[in-house]
Amino acid sequence: MTPPRDGRPLRADALRNRAKVLEAAGAVFDARGTTASTEEVARAAGVGIGTVFRHFPTKEALLEAVYVARLRKLADEAEGLASADDPGEAFFAFFTRVVGHAATKNAFSAALMEAGVDVRESTAETGQGLKRALATLLTRAQESAAVRRDIGLPEVMTLLVGASQVAEHVGGDGGVRDRALAVVFDGLRAAPDR
Amino acid sequence: MTPPRDGRPLRADALRNRAKVLEAAGAVFDARGTTASTEEVARAAGVGIGTVFRHFPTKEALLEAVYVARLRKLADEAEGLASADDPGEAFFAFFTRVVGHAATKNAFSAALMEAGVDVRESTAETGQGLKRALATLLTRAQESAAVRRDIGLPEVMTLLVGASQVAEHVGGDGGVRDRALAVVFDGLRAAPDR
DNA sequence: CTAGAATCGGAGTGCTCGCTCCGTTTCGAG
DNA sequence: CTCGAAACGGAGCGAGCACTCCGATTCTAG
Numbered sequence: 001m002t003p004p005r006d007g008r009p010l011r012a013d014a015l016r017n018r019a020k021v022l023e024a025a026g027a028v029f030d031a032r033g034t035t036a037s038t039e040e041v042a043r044a045a046g047v048g049i050g051t052v053f054r055h056f057p058t059k060e061a062l063l064e065a066v067y068v069a070r071l072r073k074l075a076d077e078a079e080g081l082a083s084a085d086d087p088g089e090a091f092f093a094f095f096t097r098v099v100g101h102a103a104t105k106n107a108f109s110a111a112l113m114e115a116g117v118d119v120r121e122s123t124a125e126t127g128q129g130l131k132r133a134l135a136t137l138l139t140r141a142q143e144s145a146a147v148r149r150d151i152g153l154p155e156v157m158t159l160l161v162g163a164s165q166v167a168e169h170v171g172g173d174g175g176v177r178d179r180a181l182a183v184v185f186d187g188l189r190a191a192p193d194r
Numbered sequence: 195m196t197p198p199r200d201g202r203p204l205r206a207d208a209l210r211n212r213a214k215v216l217e218a219a220g221a222v223f224d225a226r227g228t229t230a231s232t233e234e235v236a237r238a239a240g241v242g243i244g245t246v247f248r249h250f251p252t253k254e255a256l257l258e259a260v261y262v263a264r265l266r267k268l269a270d271e272a273e274g275l276a277s278a279d280d281p282g283e284a285f286f287a288f289f290t291r292v293v294g295h296a297a298t299k300n301a302f303s304a305a306l307m308e309a310g311v312d313v314r315e316s317t318a319e320t321g322q323g324l325k326r327a328l329a330t331l332l333t334r335a336q337e338s339a340a341v342r343r344d345i346g347l348p349e350v351m352t353l354l355v356g357a358s359q360v361a362e363h364v365g366g367d368g369g370v371r372d373r374a375l376a377v378v379f380d381g382l383r384a385a386p387d388r
Numbered sequence: 389c390t391a392g393a394a395t396c397g398g399a400g401t402g403c404t405c406g407c408t409c410c411g412t413t414t415c416g417a418g
Numbered sequence: 419c420t421c422g423a424a425a426c427g428g429a430g431c432g433a434g435c436a437c438t439c440c441g442a443t444t445c446t447a448g
Binding site: 396 | 422423425426427430431432433434436437439441442446
């Protein structure tokens, strides 16, 4: 959970509050978007604003923390699928999973985007982990001929981000989303010829 | 250019200023994002803030006006391609064109999104026009077997929005963008079999 | 249990931004 | 040219927000 890199460990209540804030921040940002005020997060967490800012010195830092937690979860899922029986199925399952999350969680794709480019230093490590796991999924899927061989990790990341962004903003019709995703999947399977 | 639906026409200088503001707004929003302040737009247009707000009573109205202008341009392009010799080529050319624009212009995809859902009443008409033109391109492409027949306009709009959003946020590597787009294109061509 | 340190809470601060208001300037009909 | 109407400009208002500061509270080592 990244207990801050300090010398001493945090006090018990501080640790508890930190967790409460992080969870509340996720919920609030999903519901109200990332423009939701820090005060709202504090209220949802049942703590004062001061507490929020002590744990996350900046609103951006708070957002980053939420991002990192989610990226880590994704990375774990990806690693879990890395040794699945059917590499192709695993690859597409992960893709679908990510898009599914994005459909619910606001600013989920933003986290992915940062991971893709590794802008912030704090997301870099987790982002690298996710990319490594995804690379494994991709390579195995390509080796088993489930995915075309003429694309690399950057292209897949790009498609993943794009699909997630769409899912995020297409609240209503999940059917459309699924069919659009099917098109992308067929494209990923397509032979490289032309 | 939508000279406001008033009784009397606008005074000459007023019309000129309106155009200047609209153009400046486009430029500023592209450069700084839609969060750029109205004052910045006014400065870029060389007018006072009051003038901006007289022509566009709300910042949202200003954004909408920019959106509508761009959607109209797209709709015109689509109509121009509607009678091209090769329907498949026309369809994909339009798709590429849209994505290309998105790569340069900030919040371009936002305009597309609104057009897709037709949230605002003011974008509705232009959005309908664009959708109609795109529908023609799609139908003709499908009839000539250049595009799979098991998808409709909503799916294409979704893919278009997604591709545009990606293009918008992948500033750096155009190569990645093109290859990712190629995947989507292959998906659109794919046989509906599976 | 107790003292001192760590943590908390939330009123307050400064800043940005959308928008209004009205004195000043510019246009154009007659 | 004249003069009323239309349009302009930008100081100022109010709201909202990120972030600070410090007295009150809570934890925990000893």
